[in-house]
Amino acid sequence: MTVKRAGIYARISQDDGTALGVGRQVDDCTAEAERRGWTIVDEYVDNNVSASKTRPRPEYTRMIDDAEQGRIDAVICWDVDRLTRKPAELESFIDLADRHGLSLASVGGEIDLATPQGRLTARIKGSVARHEAEQMGRRIARKAEQTAREGLSTIGPAPFGYERREVDRNGSRLKMLTPLEPEAGWIRDAYRRLLDGDTLRQISLDMKAAGVTGKRGQQVQGAMLGHMLRRPVYAGIRTYHGERLGPGEWEALVDVDTFDRAQAILESPGRFHTRGTAPRYLLSGIAKCGHCGAAMRPKIAKSYNRAPAYTCPDCTRITRVMRPVDMVVEAVIVARLETLDLDLADVDPGEHQAAREARDALTARLDTAADEYAAGNINARQLARITETLEVELVSADRLVASTAPNPAVANVTGEGASAAWDASPLEQKRAIIRALCDVTVLPSGPGQRFKPEDVQIDWNA
Helix, strand or coil, X not given: CCCCEEEEEEEECCCCCCCHHHHHHHHHHHHHHHHHCCEEEEEEEEECCCCCCCCCCHHHHHHHHHHHCCCCCEEEECCHHHHCCCHHHHHHHHHHHHHHCCEEEECCEEECCCCHXXXXXXXXXXXXXXXXXXXXXXXXXXXXXXXXXXXXXXXXXXXXXXEEEEEEECCEEEEEEEECCCHHHHHHHHHHHHHCCCCHHHHHHHHHHCCCECCCCCECCHHHHHHHHCCHHHHCEEEECCEEEEECCCCCCCCHHHHHHHHHHHCXXXXXXXXXXXXXXXXXXXXXXXXXXXXXXXXXXXXXXXXXXXXXCCCCCCEEEHHHHHHHHHHHHHHHHHHCCCXXXXXXXXXXXXXXXXXXXXXXXXXXXXXXHHCCCCCHHHHHHHHHHHHHHHHHHHHHHHHCCCCHHHHCCCCCCHHHHHHHCCHHHHHHHHHHHEEEEECCCCCCCCCCHHHEEEEECC
8 A cells, every 4th residue: 555645734714722623633634644554744734714715824825835746645634624615626626636646535534536426525525515604604694783783892803992801791791892091092082183173194193103003013004094983883883784773882982973073074075185205385286287287296496596386297387486376375265264154063053963863863764664673563575675765865864964064174273363273283284274175276377477366266165
């Protein structure tokens, strides 16, 4: 009998940190190799890795490579479902066995891939494993939906600002989300500063300066902070597939009104996202060329005798010294801000509050429909029709809530103190205010004519 050079493959999808599950598989496979008289060349262990997802399995890949290179000519696994749960991947393994004469054995018995019967057995086992994986996925998804509708937090890593602590709930020990300081304080502060007109970039820079890092030790960049502040969990809102289900059973870090106002800012259509180096000039990328409509960019001459200017990079027909253009725009903007009377405190009694109440009423109607179905007063078809109609209306209601919230970058610098507030505002906030209020166009002037304030056209937004 030819002695096979065997590799043991062990895998488990979820491990409790002890690696005992894969350890038992390796022990059983080792005993199987000894029974067959095969020599174990290597062990390939993918611990805490699913075989039904697209996530790479490093050890499985290494094993396949070793088989391709002829380092092993047999594989021992506990069962076929430990090897793979995807029929396409199993077919690739069968093809590999055909090309290299690779033997496959499981603790439950040998599967001769060289025969039609053996390949059929492997395929049947693989199909059954795939079916079990899909059924498990359905059960997990249904459990997640039930957990969400009960207002509980789902399993998984705690978001920044929280930790999971065991609490007693109806005699069961559950790991519930609990605020974790000082992370929670940074989240509350981020919402407050965003509503005060600060930028994500500046908030994230301050977090970096204070040594604050994410759950995995990474720096909290502006884009990452924006994604965090969009999470309903911080307002104590339970969601499932984007649908608001109501309040969760954990302590919120901010109230729902604060969260909704923050979303209005983050999802504003005119919101500008910077990447890389922050803009250094007031109108760079904001002012438009009056000849071709392209965004104007800074032109910084190497010679100290020439002042910085805005220029059109596309048609190159218009170039204007920065300082006079900036002065015109700032004077007009400040004058406009002094005439505005926006107060965030005026939001609730007005249109924004009405929009929120309308949205909450739709949510309540959805909850009532679910209760009626649970009580047997309506059937599944009726519930589906009600849900489909109300969810369409809910999307529109959410948009109205966002659109009726004022822009705090503007609201906080209006009125009598507008000039002083403008001077005290950082550059990024000034740029945000200009974008929110108007469009700036630098118009062409005749040959040899000096710059005139009329060369800057300002069109106010509604």
